[in-house]
Amino acid sequence: MRDLRILFMGTPEFATTILDHVINEDYNVVGVVTAPDKPAGRGRKIHESHVKGYAVKKGLKVLQPTNLKSEEFSEQLNELDPNVIIVVAFRMLPKQVWQYPEYGTFNLHASLLPQYRGAAPIHWAIINGETTTGVSTFFIDEKIDTGEMILQKETTITPDETVGDLHDKLMNLGCSTVTETLKLISEDTVTTTPQPQNITLKTAYKLNNDNTRVDWSLPVNEVYNKIRGLNPFPVAYTILYQDNEELRMKLYKVRMRQEEHSKSPGTINIEDSTLKIAAKDGFILVEELQLPGKRKMAIKDLLNGFSFKEDSYVV
Template sequence: MEKLKIVFMGTPDFAVGILDTIYRNNYEIVGVITAPDKPAGRGQKVSMSAVKVYALEKNLRLLQPTNLKSEEFLEELRSLNANLQVVVAFRMLPEVVWKMPNLGTFNLHASLLPQYRGAAPINWAIINGESKTGVTTFFIDDKIDTGAMILSKETEIASNETAGELHDRLMHLGSEAVIETLALIEKGNVQTTLQEEKGEIKTAYKLNKENCKIDWNQSGSVIFNHIRGLCPYPAAWTFIKDGDNEWNVKLYDCEFEAAQHNFTAGQLLTTKKELKVATKDGFIKVNSLQFPGKKKMQTHELLNGIHFSDSTLAF
């Protein structure tokens, strides 16, 4: 049995959950690699990645390379003498990096591969109305999320679950999968399975402003999945137009109510405490939202200070 000396690579909160589990299970972490600090938010204040914050807290050796192919970084990586690298939500690695440790480099991906390869698997599983998803560990190769699979764990997706809620559950499930994978590698008991591309392979495209915008001409259930699949981040959005006023509005907590009606898709219906948007087969009831320049608020708070006309439209 070979004692593991691990280099961990990751950036966001999701990766921190996995790194913490490895740390608490007393594996030797000889180095942590994360993204360089960068300006964020309105004030462009320089911020550290969630993984960097954790590594500093635990006094772990930290590397923040800007270029993964630079000789300076590669020499420093070699000097750590790792025999295994674990990657969670980082970036594509050059071959010289993932081939470096003798036990290989494995990645944890938040989907049941080969489905939802790509940048945003948690979001797209919900947006597409999937009833199940999971996590997969696999050895990295020269393409994105295509390597030989080590193990996977499956879970149901609740019909009203948001991306944020699923993120937290998959972080725990992923922690279990990584610890089981480490045990297999440590004992030399790994048996991999090649990914089989049967039927339609769905892709977890990178999220951008365009694919986060709501299309009110779709069915209510599709719109509802879109909103919860982007909640709380980066959030689905829509324009709301009332006379000469037009706002770019983010929607968060919502419900879909199926119903027959004669309203135009996208029409706003409001009372003193409730805001609904008509779809072709019902209504999206909006419970929380955010107007530009304002904080996220409950709908009833917004309606205390604003009155919409009967001709207000979301589009």
């Protein structure tokens, strides 16, 4: 049995949950690498990563390098001398780092690789209407998410599941997958599988202002998938045109109704305290949204102080 000295690299809550599970399974974590503190929010207060907050409470050694190729970080790596590195939701590593540990550096990715390589695999699985997804562990190599796979676990995506729901499901699935991977490494029984080649791949592109905007000319099921695939973060949006104003409207909780109609995409009206928006072959029924300067609200509460005009529309 190998005596593992683990260096953990990660930043968000997803990574924190994995780290907590590793520690609770009595593995030896010699240090944690996470993102540097940075100002955030309106007050520009210094914000630390979720992983750092947890690691400090646990008394773990925390490193926050701005340059992973620096001599300073190289010295810190030598001092900790890990023989395995776990990477969960962190940035790309230089070769000199991922090659350092004797037993390798492995990553937990929230998709069934090789599908959905990239920054936002959980979101795009829902946006693209997938019914199954999962998690994968693999040894890191020179490219992004292309290394030889160690373990994969699959789960279903239900028709009404949001990215928040699926995030938590995959986070919990990832816990057991990571510790099972560590067990294989400690027992020296890892068998890897090269990722399939020459197949059509779907990519988990980084989310931005362009690809989080709703296109109402699409089939209603695609619009529905996009909204739930961005709820509760970073949130799908549309532009409301009303009284010669353009208002950025964020869409949270919605339902879908498929039916033939002759309305133009983006046409809106109020039906039973629900905002009804036309898409191709159906309607999106908005139950929770956010307008500029307001908090996220149920539509029935918003309507107590805000009126949608008859000629208003969204694009």
